[in-house]
Amino acid sequence: MHPFELAVSAEMEASAHSTLRLRAFYRLLVRQEGSVPRDYFAYLEKVAKGEALPPSVHFGEGKWKPLWDQAEEEALNLTLGVEKDNRALLDRIEAVKDEFEEMILIGGPPCQAYSLVGRSRQKKVKGFRSKGTTKHFLYKQYLDILAEYSPAVFIMENVKGILTSKVGNNEMFAAIMRDLADPSAALSGSSRPGKKDKRYVLLPIHLDEAQKRTTELVADNPAAFIIRCENHGIPQARHRVIIMGIREDLMHPGVATVPGLPVSDSEIPIEKALAGLPKLRSGLSRQQDDPELWKWAMESERDWVLKVLGTSMPNVSGRLKKLKPSHGLPRSSIRYSEGTSCFTEKLRNSDQTVVLNHETRGHMQSDLGRYMFCAAFAKEHKRSPSSEEFPKRLAPDHKNWESGAFADRFRVQRQERPSNTVTSHLSKDGHAFIHWDPKQCRSLTVREAARLQTFPDDYLFMGNRTQQYIQVGNAVPPMLAREIAQVVWSIIKK
Template sequence: MPATFGVIDLFAGPGGLGEGFASISDRGREPFDIGISVEKEASAHRTLTLRAFLREHRKQHGRLPEPFIDFHAGRISEPDWSVIDPTSWLVAKTEARALELGKPAAGLAIDETIARLQRKFDETILIGGPPCQAYSLVGRARAKGKVDYVPENDSRHYLFREYIRVLDRLRPAAFVMENVKGMLSSTVESRLVFEMLMEDLSSLGIGRGHFYELRAIRITDGKASLQEVVRPSDFVVRAEDFGVPQRRHRVIIVGIRSDIASGIGSASLKVSSGSRSVSDVIGNLPPLRAGLSRSPDSDHAWRDAVVSSAKQMAESFQNGVMPHLEGQFSELAKTFETMRVPPRSSSTLPRGYGTTNDPLLQWLENAELEAVAQHETRGHMSSDLGRYMFSATFGRLHGYSPKANEFPAEISPDHRNWHSGVFSDRFRVQIADQPSTTVTSHISKDGHYFIHPDAVQCRSLTVREAARLQTFPDDYLFLGNRTEQYVQVGNAVPPFLARQIAQLLHKVIG
């Protein structure tokens, strides 16, 4: 009988990496079984637990529970899952653990799980990645602004050592470690963090027999394989090369235990090739309008605001600056004056939902669902609606998001440094026929970096749109408030990418 692997998922977030592994089916059986997933942030842990519950319920009953369908559709408040299916809820509570790695309680729980998994499964797998804030370029830039910030005292730099501790204790058949590209250049005590990580990984097995073959995921002629590493940048995986509609580049290190590494050279996987775009995954979702912040919000007020902005820009472009845009905004003004105002939220399923032959949409859509969830807009200042409108129109015509120096003066923000270069892409539209830029937790802020490509909607992306760009299935609900939901989506590994990594790994060691 083929091997079954117990999985430990550390720093799990809302569960994107684990979702990819848990989704694999091989001849009617699931080779990867998540034994424990660890996440300290409360809302992400709630999401993780609900997903574990749904996964177990579906395994036992073949479909989603009816109360979840109603909750997903917004018809009822969240029910007590322990009453709906006590057995599946107990499994979920055992799997999804709210623990802070590096603390004694987490270490004890993980060590107990290691012993349990080693008794239950043929082999084990370790997946996950330490928090990226201290490694990322943005995180380091923000940290420099803190007067008392000392990198050596930032515990996040050293959380990968807890991953190493678990790896050494577990001795799994393989591991997958994911982090941001900034990890390659981050330094502590004048040493590269990545260099320290490689030393730790390479030292595993010394004096104990088996070591780990460290490999990078590379694509050649449409097939992914695990290859030897020449330079650190070889570990960078481009999500868009795997059919993810997002330019997301991350460091992914795969380690195979040396006693089972004989299959590395011959294993390959045909990836979900072909560039996928923003419109491929969010273009069929119901159109929405933004809310108005700092002023009374209503359909009438929204119409007045967008008509005024469109007319203002049409007049601005009559002066000879970008004259090709004048007609665009004149037409937009007419559209806004006569159109039916879209709602701020919609749960209406797209036409033909759940019947597509598109592999990516098949992954996202679930015919059991009766609604689209978490597709509602936030509020924006009326002045920002004009900037969103301009960015979307410019992006559609030029194929890129406008920089600060390409904004008309009439709608430029009154920032002292607007033309200094610091805010050059303060407003970034996602281009409809291209993969999106990297979805990050910053989407939880004002939304300026994640503008919808439709100028008529002139708004930032909803949680569901961001989740689709991250390739989370539509039945994946993010719990917590909306800000927390955005953070969870932005911090996750795209499950569609994780699934292909799991498939490749299974070919090597399965």
């Protein structure tokens, strides 16, 4: 059963839009055919081998053109905050809204410093700025849609820092909550005379045992909005604020007792999440790949680290002395390895034969030494080293290295634990996502990060590798999204 259907989505970045459009086509394809057709997997095989045309050409002509055209109408390449693009989104909503019983709005607009409540007062507050990049005003577009179309439910996601965000000495979360509860008043400054503007009751998605979903629950403790992904079957310690707004006229007594998200008996470790993905080694940045040169660089760095450590960390040194670089491994692979788990069976279709978006970065030679040290340290101590535990001669030349602000800049993802939060910063460097195996000496690939985010393996990320990392890091885990949708459906179907 598919109680929800995605009618329109908006994305400003070109490569992310290409990814979104292809997935819109995929959903339409599966719904029409009943399962993923062989044509789609054949296309993924061409992509993996570097032989594929762009999906807009491959699927946009011939047999699948009607579905591709539908996908293009659904997934829009828009920059909200630009007037013509705002209009295009509203026109699309207007065109399709009557095809559905109710509307659900989903988004994660940046809004910490741009709540519209008391904007004139906030301008007088030291530290407040009304200027910003276009993305800072996505919050206003979110409120515009709430005020204009009064969706049955909205879901808004943000980082948990929003709970303590301040402008000057003013706490912003209470103002943001007022905006969301009465979007029309937030936009106009007061309720509009003669118009029955819809208000919203703001509630948490998840409930602990014996709790009831009430406004008092989050009024007393706004942290009740926080979802801790590792508690709900996601192999990642991702903590996010997720607010559910229910239109007042749809509130009913059963809302309080609709169960929250499923709670896992145990956390899913990274090793299980990455089962079946082939082992890879890293490379050296800014030069053509050469396994023997990489091996030499690894051995040189290993010996240098051992010299720097001296007698200070004998157990870590003992591990490094035994380290033999896996120079026989490739930098990328499109073939699955042996191994699976109950978790990965949910993400991998048995008809898929190729691995996508799975290639390693090249690293500076000095970072290879740091990665080896960190991975060996984590094996020994069951945690990553802090900056204070780094030998000074091994530390990077960063101005803020000793400030304490980035004490865990180099962080190993331990195979027996869920990962840390996958963020878009992974696009800049992999220092916070070091693979646990020092012989591979690398950061995580896009596909590995996607697995930790619970994307299915047939989800193809478009664009270059940097753009792919950003797309993965910015996402809400699809498995979590499905669980949230179940809560919303349980509420509105009554």
